[in-house]
Amino acid sequence: xxxxxxxxxxxxxxxxxxxxxxxxxxxxxxxxxxxxxxxxxxxxxxxxxxxxxxxxxxxxxxxxxxxxxxxxxxxxxxxxxxxxxxxxxxxxxxxxxxxxxxxxxxxxxxxxxxxxxxxxxxxxxxxxxxxxxxxxxxxxxxxxxxxxxxxxxxxxxxxxxxxxxxxxxxxxxxxxxxxxxxxxxxxxxxxxxxxxxxxxxxxxxxxxxxxxxxxxxxxxxxxxxxxxxxxxxxxxxxxxxxxxxxxxxxxxxxxxxxxxxxxxxx
Amino acid sequence: xxxxxxxxxxxxxxxxxxxxxxxxxxxxxxxxxxxxxxxxxxxxxxxxxxxxxxxxxxxxxxxxxxxxxxxxxxxxxxxxxxxxxxxxxxxxxxxxxxxxxxxxxxxxxxxxxxxxxxxxxxxxxxxxxxxxxxxxxxxxxxxxxxxxxxxxxxxxxxxxxxxxxxxxxxxxxxxxxxxxxxxxxxxxxxxxxxxxxxxxxxxxxxxxxxxxxxxxxxxxxxxxxxxxxxxxxxxxxxxxxxxxxxxxxxxxxxxxxxxxxxxxxxxxxxxxxxxxxxxxxxxxxxxxxxxxxxxxxxx
Numbered sequence: 001x002x003x004x005x006x007x008x009x010x011x012x013x014x015x016x017x018x019x020x021x022x023x024x025x026x027x028x029x030x031x032x033x034x035x036x037x038x039x040x041x042x043x044x045x046x047x048x049x050x051x052x053x054x055x056x057x058x059x060x061x062x063x064x065x066x067x068x069x070x071x072x073x074x075x076x077x078x079x080x081x082x083x084x085x086x087x088x089x090x091x092x093x094x095x096x097x098x099x100x101x102x103x104x105x106x107x108x109x110x111x112x113x114x115x116x117x118x119x120x121x122x123x124x125x126x127x128x129x130x131x132x133x134x135x136x137x138x139x140x141x142x143x144x145x146x147x148x149x150x151x152x153x154x155x156x157x158x159x160x161x162x163x164x165x166x167x168x169x170x171x172x173x174x175x176x177x178x179x180x181x182x183x184x185x186x187x188x189x190x191x192x193x194x195x196x197x198x199x200x201x202x203x204x205x206x207x208x209x210x211x212x213x214x215x216x217x218x219x220x221x222x223x224x225x226x227x228x229x230x231x232x233x234x235x236x237x238x239x240x241x242x243x244x245x246x247x248x249x250x251x252x253x254x255x256x257x258x259x260x261x262x263x264x265x266x
Numbered sequence: 267x268x269x270x271x272x273x274x275x276x277x278x279x280x281x282x283x284x285x286x287x288x289x290x291x292x293x294x295x296x297x298x299x300x301x302x303x304x305x306x307x308x309x310x311x312x313x314x315x316x317x318x319x320x321x322x323x324x325x326x327x328x329x330x331x332x333x334x335x336x337x338x339x340x341x342x343x344x345x346x347x348x349x350x351x352x353x354x355x356x357x358x359x360x361x362x363x364x365x366x367x368x369x370x371x372x373x374x375x376x377x378x379x380x381x382x383x384x385x386x387x388x389x390x391x392x393x394x395x396x397x398x399x400x401x402x403x404x405x406x407x408x409x410x411x412x413x414x415x416x417x418x419x420x421x422x423x424x425x426x427x428x429x430x431x432x433x434x435x436x437x438x439x440x441x442x443x444x445x446x447x448x449x450x451x452x453x454x455x456x457x458x459x460x461x462x463x464x465x466x467x468x469x470x471x472x473x474x475x476x477x478x479x480x481x482x483x484x485x486x487x488x489x490x491x492x493x494x495x496x497x498x499x500x501x502x503x504x505x506x507x508x509x510x511x512x513x514x515x516x517x518x519x520x521x522x523x524x525x526x527x528x529x530x531x532x533x534x535x536x537x538x539x540x541x542x543x544x545x546x547x548x549x550x551x552x553x554x555x556x557x558x559x560x561x562x563x564x565x
Contacts (some may be wrong), residue, residue, distance in 0.1 A: 018418055067395065099360060
């Protein structure tokens with residue numbers, strides 16, 4: 001600390017355990033992150049006051065900076081939940097998956113990724129992905145096998161499946177943001193409001209601009225006559241509700257039900 | 267290779283010197299060396315030190331170039347150390363030992379003469395930032411593993427779930443059991459879950475394989491009891507609350523949960539409500555007697 005030009009955070013066992021567990025989970029929702037933080041304090045320093053989550057994470061990130069990784073915060077594209085993942089600040093980011101999957105499996109993911117990015121809805125159908133099985137690098141893969149691999153991707157939170165179609169999990173968007181922008185610079189879509197990478201969202205039927213569902217929710221909050229921010233035409237889609245963590249806790253286990261009700265709007 | 271944009275990040279050795287480099291006798295000491303001198307620019311550094319301060323533009327340019335080259339080499343070394351840390355963490359997740367040749371092949375590349383330096387610094391990061399000790403398994407074959415230095419916690423996974431989806435599912439089952447008079451037939455449990463779109467052997471994105479979660483995990487963790495109902499043909503099995511459920515929740519809490527689900531008050535079910543009240547009274551009495559016993563022990 002003496003003579004440093006920049007204040008670096010201090011790591012204690014509270015922070016180390018937090019990092020270890022966050023790494024194990026890959027990605028966590030904010031409510032689980034808060035619980036995780038509480039757990040780590042309870043185990044290692046139960047008398048300390050629990051630091052505000054934002055400061056806690058910034059502290060850890062200042063230490064992680066020299067390792068070119070950081071705890072990044074994002075938002076799920078379908079219902080605006082805050083999520084956290086430990087991401088690599090380098091560009092070659094299918095690398096994290098590389099340790100868990102074989103060459104042909106990684107190539108399947110790349111093919112699915114490309115279909116998702118090229119699509120209009122942000123979803124690629126199972127059929128279309130499986131039809132590319134013959135083009136995969138590495139060991140030959142049958143369609144039946146490929147179906148299991150796709151499920152593995154879902155299990156490991158790289159893809160989300162909805163009614164036989166696949167899109168990117170919030171984790172993949174967080175981790176591969178830079179990689180995607182660099183690899184598919186022409187096909188990539190961007191949200192008109194937050195300027196971040198957009199996979200799923202709503203689009204204006206007149207001028208074609210796109211917005212994330214949670215961005216739509218915030219932008220048009222309590223606006224009974226929503227209009228496109230770009231061309232001012234009437235906004236034709238249903239405006240979702242802004243995510244409210246308090247309301248979520250009350251209703252308990254309704255998360256899985258809510259997901260099945262959500263429909264895609266393009 | 268990593269391509270972090272210029273950010274004026276503090277050079278690693280500064281932070282490292284602050285660290286307590288203690289190692290217990292069992293582990294192979296992997297001390298971080300204090301000097302950082304990338305071989306390729308060693309010549310430049312030595313020259314820099316030996317040359318006199320030059321006032322000519324040419325001399326100043328030469329000095330600036332050497333400084334830049336040295337800084338670039340330092341940054342490259344930093345990045346390699348960072349990549350090695352990430353590589354070791356990823357490899358360790360699969361629980362297979364990591365060999366020196368793998369590290370050189372995938373990460374270190376042509377800086378392999380600086381391997382001792384690089385691995386020492388990586389080890390220090392792993393220890394300080396993550397709480398892992400990098401231990402050399404085999405001096406002859408140069409294989410390494412990571413050991414977790416943080417104290418182990420039993421059932422950490424479960425402690426973290428809190429009111430997450432898996433315990434939410436458990437609450438549904440505990441609710442059903444309680445409302446059915448403190449035991450529910452296996453068939454009834456699966457019927458209720460089917461209505462929620464949960465099938466025993468179909469992989470579920472929140473619960474994994476429900477059958478395994480309920481029949482194995484919940485039973486092993488003592489959240490549920492599972493037993494054969496006597497004199498049934500074909501044989502039927504039933505669930506009841508396990509001892510852990512009684513410790514971690516209560517009839518009143520579960521009744522409250524069920525009531526909320528149905529958007530009613532707990533009193534809507536008078537039989538269960540009375541039973542829950544009695545249970546609360548028992549718990550209060552038990553709590554009081556424990557406290558009474560404890561206070562007598564103080565003397």
